Amino acid sequence: MTRDGREAPALWDLDADYRHLNHGSFGAVPTAVLAHQVEQREQMERNPVRWFSTLASRIGGLRADVAARLDVPAADLVLVANASAGASIMFRTLAGRGPVHVLVTDHGYGAVSMGAERLARETGGTCTTLPIPLDASDAEVEALVGRHLASRQTDLLVIDQVTSATARRLPAAELTRLAHRHGALVLVDGAHAPGALEDPVVREADVWIGNLHKFWCAPRGTAVLVRNNPDLDLFPLVDSWGGHEPFPDRFDHQGTVDITAWFSAAFAHDHLAEQFGWDAIRRHGAQLMQRAEQEIGAALQAAGVADPVADVGHGFGPMRLFRLPGTRAWDHDSVDALRVPFMDATGCIAAFTEFHGEGFLRLSAAPYTTAADITAMATTAIPILAGLTGHRTFERTAS
Numbered sequence: 001m002t003r004d005g006r007e008a009p010a011l012w013d014l015d016a017d018y019r020h021l022n023h024g025s026f027g028a029v030p031t032a033v034l035a036h037q038v039e040q041r042e043q044m045e046r047n048p049v050r051w052f053s054t055l056a057s058r059i060g061g062l063r064a065d066v067a068a069r070l071d072v073p074a075a076d077l078v079l080v081a082n083a084s085a086g087a088s089i090m091f092r093t094l095a096g097r098g099p100v101h102v103l104v105t106d107h108g109y110g111a112v113s114m115g116a117e118r119l120a121r122e123t124g125g126t127c128t129t130l131p132i133p134l135d136a137s138d139a140e141v142e143a144l145v146g147r148h149l150a151s152r153q154t155d156l157l158v159i160d161q162v163t164s165a166t167a168r169r170l171p172a173a174e175l176t177r178l179a180h181r182h183g184a185l186v187l188v189d190g191a192h193a194p195g196a197l198e199d200p201v202v203r204e205a206d207v208w209i210g211n212l213h214k215f216w217c218a219p220r221g222t223a224v225l226v227r228n229n230p231d232l233d234l235f236p237l238v239d240s241w242g243g244h245e246p247f248p249d250r251f252d253h254q255g256t257v258d259i260t261a262w263f264s265a266a267f268a269h270d271h272l273a274e275q276f277g278w279d280a281i282r283r284h285g286a287q288l289m290q291r292a293e294q295e296i297g298a299a300l301q302a303a304g305v306a307d308p309v310a311d312v313g314h315g316f317g318p319m320r321l322f323r324l325p326g327t328r329a330w331d332h333d334s335v336d337a338l339r340v341p342f343m344d345a346t347g348c349i350a351a352f353t354e355f356h357g358e359g360f361l362r363l364s365a366a367p368y369t370t371a372a373d374i375t376a377m378a379t380t381a382i383p384i385l386a387g388l389t390g391h392r393t394f395e396r397t398a399s
């Protein structure tokens with residue numbers, strides 16, 4: 001419920017024929033935030049010359065607005081289109097530095113890890129993928145990374161603050177301090193962190209990136225990059241008239257693109273703060289996922305999964321990882337391909353991920369997620385999922 005007693009889902013315009021339990025993949029934008037963005041777009045269309053002529057100075061202002069809400073200096077923060085773009089900015093900066101030896105983990109986000117591999121390849125360096133057991137504790141993760149750093153030259157550590165495929169936290173600040181002791185730079189990928197964690201920015205990291213279009217609920221195409229290491233001379237991916245300006249001002253020039261989404265980022269934050277309060281949102285997400293552990297865990301057990309709730313070592317409040325029924329081996333593409341057939345067959349929306357050949361159901365909660373969504377997932381969707389994953393015969397439902 002909102003503070004003034006309205007049902008939370010009424011603040012979004014999500015298709016009511018479905019149970020939405022995958023906020024984590026692409027977010028969902030409240031209608032008031034979309035309306036705010038439409039107002040920005042209308043201003044742009046009413047007088048494009050005025051809009052674009054004054055854009056750079058106004059981006060400077062909105063950077064300050066977003067930085068204040070993340071409690072970082074505006075001089076350290078720039079807006080970018082998404083977390084992937086933020087990672088590419090870091091990689092491009094290091095591309096001129098000679099052989100770059102990169103360390104990523106097997107929990108890393110595929111697109112970002114591919115960029116890290118390319119950086120290593122193109123600079124004549126190496127890219128090592130460090131295996132970290134799914135259920136490793138923070139101390140075990142630190143020991144594994146520490147052992148690698150002590151034995152192999154590492155110039156860049158890329159670490160996820162919240163992992164995508166395995167829905168777990170990694171001790172990003174501690175790993176950053178460790179990597180710094182071994183002379184490595186650190187990129188922390190905090191794609192899921194803004195809105196979901198109380199203080200998301202890892203200030204130790206040389207560069208930290210986070211999406212505002214996930215749990216923060218800004219319109220898509222809104223992410224931030226925070227540079228804590230002033231020795232890194234970062235440039236936007238697309239050259240612009242800001243090319244001769246210092247960081248961060250050079251990022252305020254974007255050429256001719258529609259960045260009205262950025263102008264709704266602070267509004268999105270304040271809208272949810274006003275309607276629910278961010279602490280209440282985080283509490284709600286964690287409580288629903290505890291309920292999911294019980295109800296969906298029991299439903300999966302009934303479908304033959306012996307140990308349905310995956311132990312991920314250090315969990316992330318609004319997300320949970322469950323084992324899939326059946327014994328088949330999965331890869332990223334085959335498990336991802338479950339998403340639409342599952343949605344069509346069950347009316348429930350979830351993410352499906354893979355780690356070391358094992359398939360997982362990943363659920364996430366947002367303010368619009370209800371206990372009834374969890375119950376529907378448990379009672380109607382999980383029995384059908386068992387058919388979809390090859391455990392039972394697949395049955396298509398009417399709705």
Ligand SMILES: Cc1ncc(COP(=O)(O)O)c(C=O)c1O
Pocket residue numbers: 024025082083084085109112160162163164189190191192211
């Ligand atoms: C850990 C992580 N990094 C990067 C990304 C990429 O985000 P985007 O598609 O917004 O660039 C995601 C997306 O879910 C993610 O989970």
